[in-house]
Amino acid sequence: MFGYWGLWGLVWGISFGLRFWGLGRFEELVFDEVYFAKFAWNYLQNIPFFDGHPPLGKYIIALGIKLTGFYPWGYRWLNALVGSFIPVLAGLVTYELNRRKWLALIAGYLVATDGLLLVESRYALINVHLIALGLLGQWLVLRRSGWGGVCLGASVAVKWNGLAYWLGGVLAAWKLRWRGWTILISLTLVPLLVYILVWLPHLAQNPGMDLFTLHRQILGVHTRLGAGSDVHPYCSTWWSWPLMLRPMSYYYQNQDGWITSVQAMGNPFLWWLVLVAVLASLPQFIRRNCPWVLQFALGNYLMNLLPWALVKRCIFIYHYLPALVFGCIALAWWVETLWQTGERKLAIVALMVPGVGLGFWLPIYLGLPLRLPFWQWRFWFPSWI
Template identity: 45%
Template sequence: MDRSKFSKRQFAAPPWFWLGLIALWGIALGLRFWGLERFDTLVFDEVYFAKFARNYLTQTPFFDAHPPLGKYLIAVGIWLKGFNPWGYRWMNALTGSCIPLLVVGLGVQIARRYSFALLAGALATLDGLLLVESRYGLINVYVLAFGLLGHWLALLSGQQRGWKHWTALTLAGLSFGAAAAVKWTGLGFLLGLYLFWAIGRLGRLGRPGLRLAQELPLEQFLRLSFTKLFIFIPVTGAVLYSLLWIPHLLQNPEFGFIEVHRQMFGYHQRVGNGPSIHPYCSSLPEWPLMKRPVSYFYQLASSLQDSLPATGPPLPFNKAKYVYSVYAMGNPPLWWSATVAIAIVLGMMVWHVVLQMRQLIRPSRNILRFNSEKHYVPLYLITGYAANILPWLSISRCAFLYHYMPAYLFSSLALAWLLETGLPHSLKPLRILSLVAIALSIFGFLFWLPVYLGLPIRPLEWQWRIWFRSWI
């Protein structure tokens, strides 16, 4: 049966969906807030972002190479809870716990399949890198949250009329502006929508006699005009982006709005690359394979009573009884499966185009004809992935695995889409393969959980989790 012919009432979420959503959020909240103050020290880039956030509260001038919104949000946490590990981390934990919910909402908008949406949210909950980034005073989770929210609202706007339509469009623009106000890389989310709209409009022939309410959400999004998508949304985002700079510029009057952007751009141009700049630098080709994770915290202890961080000379490895280690790394089985999934989805779309090219002898045929879910969903996933990874081809500065997170989310959605299709498939090997992929993802998350949460483990247990020399 064609899902596009269902009525709106038939799209009502079943009770099991809401129960699953609550369960996912509960798990995400627990994992992010449990032991949040474990290390009473600034971890990785907390030495910048947490201090910059405090500078806003103390009115201390400073220069930062990123826009200010992420530090504003951390500053709110410090203002409410003080400058301590809980104070500069809890806003990130709360925001990070909502990302699986945003993935679920986006999944519903993409395909109107609640099983697919819930599975996508579960995979986001099982991602180790997203968990680690959510437990420290860093700013990457804000880029993801605002970017996903912008996508959800933009797709939702295509299904609304009147004031609801304009409200969704306005909020989408504000979300993309907020994403850019955390890091400029947040614009990759908006670029993904532009690519999908442009290619989708080029190949959209429509289905004769199909009512608007019967179209897929992605098809309805393609009905947005050029003016709304390319002028109204970016202008709305640019207004918010500019306004968010006002508190920073008032506190730091050395540079005006234009000059501070020149200084920021110049900083990123001057930052070099390679181990001499930072031992955990990595490049785009390495990210899909997770070749170089980032060590955020590492300390050896002779007993569980040792205070952290320890003072004095470091303990030799052969004298240690416990290792406290935090690795910013994905869930390996899930990460690699997602890489394979986005490659499969890309192959499906390439094959579709090849088949269309073979029919070029018919003048009425369109080389990029899209007319069903099996075309629109892969196109959306591929354009979202490409928009968040290809711009890094032109970046020469030192980059890290977490810069791949926006693109990874689209590859994870691709994996969920393939798994949800494979689980009920008539071919038994596909059903088994899907179950194995899910089981390995759960196992991988539990196995590497100690290095996500920084739990004390024996040195040998730590070595079991460091599979490659490049991970050290």
């Protein structure tokens, strides 16, 4: 019924539809929209302010507001559009690793089934821009395009943890035998220049502040944030993210026994399968005898996860999302391997289970009203609430 491109259209169409359906449902600012949507508006109104992150993510939100207005749909729609393409970008990266189109499709499908990526795409938050620009930059590097450095620098200009995407891009270029001077210019100097240029409008709007002092203040904010539930009830440890022990609540309302909530929670079935795939891949990765696609996926997964072990401040489960995308690529490799080795029933189950999980938890991703018992059925552990 569907050819290869038809299936890709289905994956992107579902991804697009889920992000835009009822996008303006909540009239009030949700979670960190109280910061990022307002900061974006401040740029449009030339109001000075301080922010603990680089400015590019807010510029993008401001563009959406500029085009449509400052109201819920207006400051969310561009995030939803960018987020809908993250599964496609994951598929493009996967295809460049080994030119196997079905593996690319499986990876894109798995990324499209995640709930936390869906939630982050539906509000004026900035993680989707970090991920989209990072994946785009790495895809361009894999295609041996010098433009990858522009996107990798832009990813860091959304959040500093975009440095993991940059490092992954540099290591990929080294693996692909880029010339040393090309890496120096295209993947070191160009990203640095892009990062600095992104700051110029912010500095012009906030006179009397130089780039060095501003970065020192931002670093101070993050180091003083502290850690533990006494700082924030949804603080979580980096090692707990793959197990999905402590998701977050972005919105909650109880009206006459109807619960409306938005839970920043991954698709449990997908996340647990990704963890299994990562653990199964580690022996090959350590022995350095795994194929390039698995080496790339697992290397980037670890580069996006392990540095958080060094962070002493309060951190949250959404910091796992950049690593998760690469975990989905590793899981896709295992699913395809199962299919090719004759374990087709197991491969089909591994493909179906994340889709079932997305459907089951979809009401608390989209903020659909549920009766209390049906809402409680979706919270399997006390730490999920």
